[in-house]
Amino acid sequence: MIPKLIQSIFEAGRYAASADNSQPWHFYWDGEQIRITYDDERVSGKTxxxxxxxxxxxxxxxxxxxxxxxxxxxxxxxxxxxxxxxKPDGYAVGRFDIDVYHFDGQVDSKEPVALFERHTNRLGYKKEPLPDDIRSLLLAMNINSARMQLHEDKDNIKKIANLVHRCSEVRFQTREVHEWLGRSLKFTQEEVMNGDGLDVATIDLPPGGKLFLKFIKDWQRMSVLNKLGGYKILAKMDAEPIKNSSALISIIAGAAGNDVINAGRLMTQIWIELNVHGIAVQPFFVITDQLSRLEEGGVPESLLHNISAVKQESTSVFDLQANEQLCMLLRIGLPRSEAIRSRRLVSELILTDLDNGNLSK
Ligand SMILES: Cc1cc2nc3c(=O)[nH]c(=O)nc-3n(C[C@H](O)[C@H](O)[C@H](O)COP(=O)(O)O)c2cc1C
Incomplete structure (x- = not known):
């Protein structure tokens, strides 16, 4: 039996953010320590x-x-x-500074509330600037090898929106990314209840948008549409919220895997803190994705020059030092409306108790 304290810690891990809500992780408890690995069997080839x-x-x-x-x-x-x-080591192993089997503190599975309240808001934000106390709070946040920058200057925001726009144009012409997103979209209540993927109700869509998304989910249709310039319209819509925002945050770190993990910790710290203070957050991964595809050879040949140009410009726009990279861009601001919350996979699918048999079998 997993101790209650450990169960509550897994519960917090289960609520973490992931691209397209893919939840690519698997957790193990071996009686002494927590292990976090990639769930090859569940997500390989799908994200x-x-x-x-x-x-x-x-x-x-x-x-x-x-x-x-x-x-x-x-x-x-x-x-x-x-x-x-x-496997078997995975990304990280967590050890405790106490005997968790004899922990006598209070355990409530949804404590601390703040981290369970963190969420993505893809709706419209107000144009007002950030309150001063939020600005000072943000500027104090840095962690190990990762750092954040706050962008409030109109010209700088315009340049970033332009980079998002150009990366997004390539993204809508890249089969793999399009198919991953298509597969992750959840249109019916039954699909949503599975607990992973993107509930289309969480996306800010114009009237008819849901039907349109369903239509272009299929790559053949998207590529026909692209011949008519479909990717240009979609990329413009994608970059519009960035262009109109009063503040953005860039999360910067070194290129080593552990630096990026630290960037993920910093992103989450900032995100939780902003949501606690009533500030909405939406991540934009498209620039990092295209730049990493450029490194890995995943950008279509005919579009390589577009992303090479973005790479060059992003160094000055994000003020990157040697060996640093943009890990994530966050759109932040005062929300106009409450966002619908996304669900999570049941713990039986993502947690194995090595100490006491496999919970998922
Ligand atoms: C690495 C990463 C990339 C993401 N990229 C985007 C993105 O480009 N656009 C977006 O709207 N949300 C993005 N998200 C937000 C996820 O879709 C979101 O965290 C997930 O659906 C869970 O929902 P929640 O944040 O409301 O808990 C990203 C999150 C992560 C961790």
Missing amino acids: FTENNPATLLAIGSVIENMSQAAKSRGVDIQWTLFSEYK
């Missing part, structure tokens, strides 16, 4: 690979959530990060 920045950011989000859940009960987790992300 980002285990070394992709998207996955490493999500793992950072898990680690941050788990650490905050433990800390709120006065418990410390010491994390060892591995650079090989395969």
